[in-house]
Amino acid sequence: MESIKILGGQSLKGSIPISGAKNAALPLMVLGLLTDEPLVLEGIPNVTDTHSMRHILEGIGTSVQHFSKRFVLQTHHTTSLQASYDDVRKMRASFLVLGAMLGRFGLGQVSLPGGCVIGVRPINYHLEGFKALGALIDTSNGDIIAKAPSGRLPGGHYTFPKPTVTGSQNVIFAAVLAKGESRLDNVAIEPEITDVITCLQKMGAKIEGKGTSTLHIQGVDALSGTQHAVLPDRIEMGTYMVAAALTRGDLIIEGGDLALLPHVVECLEQSGSTITELGHNRIRIQGHDRPQPFHLSTAPYPGFPTDLQAQFMTLAALADGESTIVENIWENRFMHVAELARMGASITLDHHCATIQGKPHLTGAHVMATDLRASVGLVLAALVAHGETTIHRIYHLDRGYEVLERKLQNCGAIIHRIGSQEEFMTDQHDGVSAVAS
Numbered sequence: 226m227e228s229i230k231i232l233g234g235q236s237l238k239g240s241i242p243i244s245g246a247k248n249a250a251l252p253l254m255v256l257g258l259l260t261d262e263p264l265v266l267e268g269i270p271n272v273t274d275t276h277s278m279r280h281i282l283e284g285i286g287t288s289v290q291h292f293s294k295r296f297v298l299q300t301h302h303t304t305s306l307q308a309s310y311d312d313v314r315k316m317r318a319s320f321l322v323l324g325a326m327l328g329r330f331g332l333g334q335v336s337l338p339g340g341c342v343i344g345v346r347p348i349n350y351h352l353e354g355f356k357a358l359g360a361l362i363d364t365s366n367g368d369i370i371a372k373a374p375s376g377r378l379p380g381g382h383y384t385f386p387k388p389t390v391t392g393s394q395n396v397i398f399a400a401v402l403a404k405g406e407s408r409l410d411n412v413a414i415e416p417e418i419t420d421v422i423t424c425l426q427k428m429g430a431k432i433e434g435k436g437t438s439t440l441h442i443q444g445v446d447a448l449s450g451t452q453h454a455v456l457p458d459r460i461e462m463g464t465y466m467v468a469a470a471l472t473r474g475d476l477i478i479e480g481g482d483l484a485l486l487p488h489v490v491e492c493l494e495q496s497g498s499t500i501t502e503l504g505h506n507r508i509r510i511q512g513h514d515r516p517q518p519f520h521l522s523t524a525p526y527p528g529f530p531t532d533l534q535a536q537f538m539t540l541a542a543l544a545d546g547e548s549t550i551v552e553n554i555w556e557n558r559f560m561h562v563a564e565l566a567r568m569g570a571s572i573t574l575d576h577h578c579a580t581i582q583g584k585p586h587l588t589g590a591h592v593m594a595t596d597l598r599a600s601v602g603l604v605l606a607a608l609v610a611h612g613e614t615t616i617h618r619i620y621h622l623d624r625g626y627e628v629l630e631r632k633l634q635n636c637g638a639i640i641h642r643i644g645s646q647e648e649f650m651t652d653q654h655d656g657v658s659a660v661a662s
Contacts, residue, residue, distance in 0.1 A: 227644035231607035237474035239636035244270040244627040245455030249417040251318040257298030258325035262450030310336035324398035331373035354396035357383035380405035388413035401430040403444035415526040427451040459485035470498040470512040478508040488529040518546035535602030542570040544583035561599035564592040589614040594621045
């Protein structure tokens with residue numbers, strides 16, 4: 226099993242390009258099921274999750290052509306309306322194909338999804354939403370079967386008990402090809418959902434309320450193909466901004482958008498970093514002295530993203546004082562705490578609240594990645610730790626970060642992977658370039 230070794234103590238200086246958002250790319254790829262015309266997607270990141278989604282779509286019958294970061298998807302017909310356990314166990318976003326199959330073909334069967342083990346992530350909101358649109362739901366041997374009784378959903382009204390990103394997307398996919406009108410309330414408003422709705426509108430979907438928590442969807446008979454560019458990955462952007470702050474570095478973030486991270490920018494500036502917009506989607510972040518303590522609580526967008534909580538906990542572990550982090554989204558997203566403690570971090574947990582006593586330094590150690598964002602939080606800790614750190618089970622990292630080692634190496638980090646990478650990761654060089662500091 227692969228691992229990453231990092232020798233800490235290097236100040237990061239240079240330029241890092243931001244990839245397309247994995248959390249937008251996956252549902253955008255699923256839109257290929259909703260039309261028989263070509264869907265051209267630009268900026269798809271080269272990570273294991275997008276390759277897993279490609280495999281799932283090809284199993285259903287979608288033709289997927291891959292040209293560097295451009296995917297061309299087309300679904301003339303299906304070879305199967307079932308996504309098996311082996312296909313969907315790796316990531317939660319795989320469950321999105323059910324809404325698309327239900328909406329276009331009136332039938333779909335999907336195994337319960339997998340992904341990072343960071344807490345209970347029920348799919349009941351998805352299923353209740355399908356039912357509200359007129360679907361019949363059944364279970365068989367661990368699979369969920371959704372069916373439109375007359376071959377096409379009539380549409381309906383559903384209020385999500387609480388905002389859910391994948392749940393909102395799944396029900397939207399089912400509604401856009403319904404016979405009648407649907408209204409969805411308390412929809413999640415993350416930028417990745419807005420990006421998907423924008424693409425659907427280009428395809429001919431009639432959706433009103435984009436960017437708000439209430440959507441009115443008038444079903445159409447068919448959707449057309451289109452071309453769409455994936456928005457920048459705000460979580461990757463925030464991760465590298467924290468890397469600059471931690472290492473007292475000076476990084477230029479290429480292709481970023483600060484509007485996607487309002488509370489993150491505020492917290493970084495509070496901790497002592499300087500952030501400057503240079504124009505043309507270029508952002509400069511400079512870390513200075515030891516970070517100052519801060520207090521944050523995760524919340525649905527536009528609140529502080531839970532996907533950056535682990536990274537900011539690493540920042541707090543080096544701060545000059547006491548910080549607190551409250552995790553309000555996932556009840557088990559503090560698994561990285563034990564691994565940070567191996568490196569000398571002082572963190573106390575009280576249910577969903579972490580109190581972090583900052584220390585002058587951390588020490589290199591062998592640590593274990595437990596989920597996607599926890600793994601990159603450990604990478605950040607290793608960049609500033611005294612000595613060498615080995616991070617095991619980095620397949621989590623490969624799910625969401627494109628050529629992370631190369632991007633960090635080009636800015637001065639001493640980092641290398643032990644073991645042979647997957648073939649699709651080794652030959653990717655586009656979009657990564659060193660910039661002299």
